[in-house]
Amino acid sequence: MTVLPDLNLADCMTAGERDAAHQSNRIAAQQLLAHELRVAQNVDRTSDVCGMLDAAVRAYDSEARQPLSALRQDRLRQLRKDARDRQFALRCQ
Helix, strand or coil, X not given: CCCCCCCXXXXXXXXXXXXXXXXXXXXXXXXXXXXXXXXXXXXXXXXXXXXXXXXXXXXXXXHHCCCCCHHHHHHHHHHHHHHXXXXXXXXXX
Protein backbone atom coordinates (compact mmCIF):
# COMPACT_ATOMS: atom_id res chain seq x y z
CA MET A 1 0.00 0.00 0.00
CA THR A 2 1.36 3.38 -1.03
CA VAL A 3 0.95 6.31 1.31
CA LEU A 4 0.23 9.56 -0.48
CA PRO A 5 1.79 12.72 0.85
CA ASP A 6 -0.49 15.07 2.72
CA LEU A 7 -1.18 17.76 0.13
CA ASN A 8 -2.63 21.12 0.96
CA LEU A 9 -3.91 23.13 -1.96
CA ALA A 10 -2.92 26.34 -0.21
CA ASP A 11 0.72 25.21 -0.40
CA CYS A 12 0.56 25.65 -4.17
CA MET A 13 -0.95 29.14 -3.93
CA THR A 14 0.88 32.41 -3.80
CA ALA A 15 0.26 34.79 -0.91
CA GLY A 16 -1.89 36.96 -3.17
CA GLU A 17 -3.97 33.98 -4.30
CA ARG A 18 -4.47 32.91 -0.66
CA ASP A 19 -5.58 36.43 0.31
CA ALA A 20 -7.98 36.53 -2.64
CA ALA A 21 -9.40 33.13 -1.65
CA HIS A 22 -9.86 34.29 1.96
CA GLN A 23 -11.56 37.48 0.77
CA SER A 24 -13.85 35.48 -1.52
CA ASN A 25 -14.76 33.15 1.36
CA ARG A 26 -15.49 36.12 3.65
CA ILE A 27 -17.76 37.70 1.04
CA ALA A 28 -19.60 34.39 0.48
CA ALA A 29 -20.07 33.95 4.25
CA GLN A 30 -21.40 37.51 4.60
CA GLN A 31 -23.84 36.97 1.73
CA LEU A 32 -25.04 33.71 3.28
CA LEU A 33 -25.56 35.41 6.64
CA ALA A 34 -27.49 38.26 5.02
CA HIS A 35 -29.68 35.75 3.18
CA GLU A 36 -30.37 33.78 6.37
CA LEU A 37 -31.31 37.00 8.18
CA ARG A 38 -33.75 37.93 5.39
CA VAL A 39 -35.33 34.47 5.55
CA ALA A 40 -35.70 34.72 9.34
CA GLN A 41 -37.32 38.14 9.03
CA ASN A 42 -39.72 36.85 6.37
CA VAL A 43 -40.77 33.97 8.61
CA ASP A 44 -41.69 36.46 11.33
CA ARG A 45 -43.62 38.61 8.85
CA THR A 46 -45.37 35.58 7.43
CA SER A 47 -46.56 34.46 10.85
CA ASP A 48 -47.83 38.00 11.53
CA VAL A 49 -49.68 38.00 8.20
CA CYS A 50 -51.08 34.54 8.92
CA GLY A 51 -52.43 35.74 12.26
CA MET A 52 -54.01 38.80 10.68
CA LEU A 53 -55.62 36.69 7.95
CA ASP A 54 -56.98 34.27 10.53
CA ALA A 55 -58.47 37.16 12.52
CA ALA A 56 -60.01 38.56 9.33
CA VAL A 57 -61.63 35.22 8.49
CA ARG A 58 -63.09 35.00 12.00
CA ALA A 59 -64.45 38.56 11.66
CA TYR A 60 -65.98 37.76 8.25
CA ASP A 61 -67.59 34.62 9.69
CA SER A 62 -68.94 36.55 12.65
CA GLU A 63 -70.40 39.28 10.44
CA ALA A 64 -71.85 36.72 8.01
CA ARG A 65 -73.94 35.22 10.84
CA GLN A 66 -75.81 38.53 11.13
CA PRO A 67 -78.88 39.38 9.07
CA LEU A 68 -77.39 41.08 6.00
CA SER A 69 -78.32 41.79 2.44
CA ALA A 70 -77.46 39.21 -0.19
CA LEU A 71 -74.96 41.62 -1.72
CA ARG A 72 -73.07 41.98 1.60
CA GLN A 73 -73.17 38.21 2.17
CA ASP A 74 -71.66 37.66 -1.28
CA ARG A 75 -68.97 40.24 -0.56
CA LEU A 76 -68.09 38.60 2.78
CA ARG A 77 -67.91 35.22 1.08
CA GLN A 78 -65.47 36.60 -1.48
CA LEU A 79 -63.37 38.33 1.19
CA ARG A 80 -63.23 35.11 3.22
CA LYS A 81 -62.24 33.10 0.14
CA ASP A 82 -59.49 35.60 -0.71
CA ALA A 83 -58.14 35.47 2.85
CA ARG A 84 -58.16 31.64 2.87
CA ASP A 85 -56.45 31.55 -0.55
CA ARG A 86 -53.74 33.88 0.76
CA GLN A 87 -53.31 31.67 3.86
CA PHE A 88 -52.90 28.65 1.62
CA ALA A 89 -50.35 30.46 -0.57
CA LEU A 90 -48.35 31.43 2.53
CA ARG A 91 -48.67 27.89 3.94
CA CYS A 92 -50.13 29.16 7.19
CA GLN A 93 -50.80 26.62 9.92
